[in-house]
Amino acid sequence: MNLYIRRETSKLLKRVSAETTTEIILLGENWKYLLGGLVCQYIHGLAARGVHYIHRPGPVLQDVGFYLLPELGPDKAYLSETLFSFVFLSFFLWTFHPFILKTKKIYTVLLWCRVLAFLVASQILRILTFYSTQLPGPNYHCREGSKLATLPPPKSILEVFLIFPRGVLYGCGDLIFSSHMIFTLVFVRSYQIYGTQRFIKQLAWLLAIVQSILIVASRKHYTVDVVVAWYTVNLVVFFVDKKLPELPDRTNVGVSTLLPLSTKDTKTKDENHKLINGNPGDSADRRSRTQVNGKILEEGNAVQINASMNGGA
Numbered sequence: 001m002n003l004y005i006r007r008e009t010s011k012l013l014k015r016v017s018a019e020t021t022t023e024i025i026l027l028g029e030n031w032k033y034l035l036g037g038l039v040c041q042y043i044h045g046l047a048a049r050g051v052h053y054i055h056r057p058g059p060v061l062q063d064v065g066f067y068l069l070p071e072l073g074p075d076k077a078y079l080s081e082t083l084f085s086f087v088f089l090s091f092f093l094w095t096f097h098p099f100i101l102k103t104k105k106i107y108t109v110l111l112w113c114r115v116l117a118f119l120v121a122s123q124i125l126r127i128l129t130f131y132s133t134q135l136p137g138p139n140y141h142c143r144e145g146s147k148l149a150t151l152p153p154p155k156s157i158l159e160v161f162l163i164f165p166r167g168v169l170y171g172c173g174d175l176i177f178s179s180h181m182i183f184t185l186v187f188v189r190s191y192q193i194y195g196t197q198r199f200i201k202q203l204a205w206l207l208a209i210v211q212s213i214l215i216v217a218s219r220k221h222y223t224v225d226v227v228v229a230w231y232t233v234n235l236v237v238f239f240v241d242k243k244l245p246e247l248p249d250r251t252n253v254g255v256s257t258l259l260p261l262s263t264k265d266t267k268t269k270d271e272n273h274k275l276i277n278g279n280p281g282d283s284a285d286r287r288s289r290t291q292v293n294g295k296i297l298e299e300g301n302a303v304q305i306n307a308s309m310n311g312g313a
Helices: 002-053 064-068 078-094 108-132 157-161 179-194 198-217 223-243 266-277 283-287 301-312
Strands: none
Touching (some): 002 157, 179 223
16 A cells, blocks of 8 residues: 555656646746736736725616625625635636646646736726726725725825735725626636536536626626626637637647657657647647647547547548
8 A cells, every 4th residue: 555655656746747847848938928917917906906096985876786686795795705716716726737637738837828818908908997987886895984985195105006905805996897707707718718527617607607696796896897797708718819829739749748858859859849839730640639729628529529530531
């Protein structure tokens, strides 16, 4: 038993080491995109903080969702945040599954470059929207009579740029469209494209619907904020994904790293270098792929696709 555990532990460590080497190579080539995406996240936070200074509380607007959904109240408003945290953490951990699991469909660095591109494009549209018109916030701390509804003029420049934690937890005015739904839908759409488990895909969409309901029920957003997020984010992901290069298909790569373990194998090195840069392989390699247009097929459908492709050859 101890021998088996040591053997499996050794295999796991080797797999983690090989995957880390691969991702470091990709990180060295793509760090500018990741850094740019993270900087844009901070800029988005600054924009949301800035609109809070010009927010003016007023009567809560008439909303169909508020009539249909019972109000959760301040003591149960944590439900939407709890579900959002679960979705965020689950997706984050899934993007790192190639470090541990034998089945490796994606490269973590390349996937996060793609996800950040989706987020940035959606957030730019969001900033333009909520700065165009400021609606009175429906959240409890944004209503008339709340001290947090309007921010006093900043006493220092540091107060403006320090957006955490109060700027994140108690924002007002950044309504159309929901930031929580941006992250949720980007994560769900990304797994829909690059994930493999059909059940998880269906569950993810169900959680996105539940998230939408909880956001409105907790009065964190108007219904229009959620509705606009649903069609805007899906359209953004659809069109941005078309513009980005294909993610390399690693299902047919015979080695666990992008670079060969032996420097003598120049042919494998050239092929792996093409994978790093996202260059397509030759027609024979593309014909044998289980990936269509850079999207990973669900398990069970790959065999059917391959059979139809081989039959038409």
